[in-house]
Amino acid sequence: MTRVFSGMQPSGDPHLGNLLGAWVNWVRMQQDRDCVYCVVDLHAITSPAEHEPDRLRERTVELATGMLAVGVDPERSILFVQSHVHEHAECTWLLNCVSGFGELRKMPQFREKSTGQGESVSIGLFDYPVLQAADILLYHTDEVPVGEDQRHHIELARDLGQRFNHRFGEVFTLPKAVHPPAGARVMDLQDPTVKMSKSASSEKGIVYVLDEPKRIEKKIKSAVTDSADDIRHDRVDKPGVSNLLEIFAAVTDRPVDELAAEYDGHGYGTFKTAVADAVIERLRPVQERYAQLASDPGEVARLLAVGADRARAISTPTLERAKQAMGLLPPGSA
Ligand code: AMP
Ligand code: TRP
Numbered sequence: 001m002t003r004v005f006s007g008m009q010p011s012g013d014p015h016l017g018n019l020l021g022a023w024v025n026w027v028r029m030q031q032d033r034d035c036v037y038c039v040v041d042l043h044a045i046t047s048p049a050e051h052e053p054d055r056l057r058e059r060t061v062e063l064a065t066g067m068l069a070v071g072v073d074p075e076r077s078i079l080f081v082q083s084h085v086h087e088h089a090e091c092t093w094l095l096n097c098v099s100g101f102g103e104l105r106k107m108p109q110f111r112e113k114s115t116g117q118g119e120s121v122s123i124g125l126f127d128y129p130v131l132q133a134a135d136i137l138l139y140h141t142d143e144v145p146v147g148e149d150q151r152h153h154i155e156l157a158r159d160l161g162q163r164f165n166h167r168f169g170e171v172f173t174l175p176k177a178v179h180p181p182a183g184a185r186v187m188d189l190q191d192p193t194v195k196m197s198k199s200a201s202s203e204k205g206i207v208y209v210l211d212e213p214k215r216i217e218k219k220i221k222s223a224v225t226d227s228a229d230d231i232r233h234d235r236v237d238k239p240g241v242s243n244l245l246e247i248f249a250a251v252t253d254r255p256v257d258e259l260a261a262e263y264d265g266h267g268y269g270t271f272k273t274a275v276a277d278a279v280i281e282r283l284r285p286v287q288e289r290y291a292q293l294a295s296d297p298g299e300v301a302r303l304l305a306v307g308a309d310r311a312r313a314i315s316t317p318t319l320e321r322a323k324q325a326m327g328l329l330p331p332g333s334a
Contacts, residue, residue, distance in 0.1 A: 002033045005141040005175070007040040007082065007132070010059035011050055012198025014066045016207040016279070017186035019286075020250045025145050025180045027071040035077040036139050036311065039063050042082045042089065042131060046124040047113060065300055066209060069290035078314075080307035082135065087315040091134035092127065094322050098163050099130050108152055133157035137164075138315040140173040147185075151177055168325035171318070186247060189223040192239035210287060213280045220244070220276040221269075231264040231271055233257070241268075248275045251282035 154177035161172035190205030225240040
């Protein structure tokens with residue numbers, strides 16, 4: 001069966017973009033693929049500015065709970081916390097030794113995130129893509145569902161796997177990125193020309209998965225549109241309305257054109273109310289399930305422990321093979 005691996009950082013509260021752009025796809029892939037999903041906490045400590053130890057602990061639990069609440073099924077898939085499986089850190093070291101300084105320095109995300117930090121930028125941030133490559137390669141991953149912005153990281157994982165296999169023998173499966181359908185790019189409600197993102201300057205443009213219905217309604221009703229009142233999909237001329245249409249379509253599983261035809265001529269007020277109601281309805285079962293899980297932290301901890309055990313059952317043998325291939329002496333032999 002096709003093996004899927006994906007990860008998300010426990011930084012920032014999950015929002016509608018994470019749900020529609022990533023999680024919906026993760027949940028769908030469980031039907032016919034062998035999926036491994038990871039809360040990548042080791043990645044979340046690579047930016048000192050965003051790293052608060054107490055918050056990190058909470059966010060790690062919150063993100064895992066959120067994944068379970070949207071429908072990641074711990075019976076069918078593996079869900080675990082990256083730092084619980086030390087193989088990831090260890091494999092990173094092996095892969096560091098086949099990674100080039102030049103190729104890492106060129107990674108667009110490193111260039112972006114390191115801007116302004118000068119010489120004090122951490123080696124962790126520099127090495128971030130190699131840790132990500134270890135995540136992927138340890139599980140013989142075929143497909144990595146990620147946003148477009150991760151394309152270079154997946155290509156690097158592929159390159160490192162290939163280079164390793166070439167030098168030391170076939171150990172790693174070479175992965176490829178798979179991107180969710182284009183419609184699943186959710187834009188900021190206040191500035192529909194930029195992606196909805198945890199790094200936005202204002203929370204008004206972001207619908208969080210755990211926002212109360214009243215807040216969701218308020219945010220969607222004050223979404224930026226334009227002064228005309230026709231409802232049609234046109235990302236260039238009508239980015240705000242188009243974004244709302246796409247969100248509407250994604251949460252109801254209905255085609256954008258059908259929704260546009262149904263609401264055109266009824267004014268933005270009616271349209272926005274309908275979008276808000278649909279988003280609230282889509283999030284309601286997720287929020288209920290979240291509340292249920294959050295009331296039983298022992299159960300979430302248990303599920304994560306089971307997930308880590310199952311993750312190790314795959315990653316430990318892969319790591320052992322990689323170490324042997326490199327000529328590292330197995331303990332107990334001489
Ligand atoms: P981030 O919250 O930036 O760490 O993103 C985690 C995952 O959610 C990535 O795989 C992204 O592709 C996806 N994602 C984040 N923001 C959006 C968005 N506005 N629209 C669609 N997908 C998103
Ligand atoms: N870097 C990814 C992101 O920011 C998160 C991530 C870490 C990841 N390890 C991964 C995604 C492995 C896919 C596979 O979205």
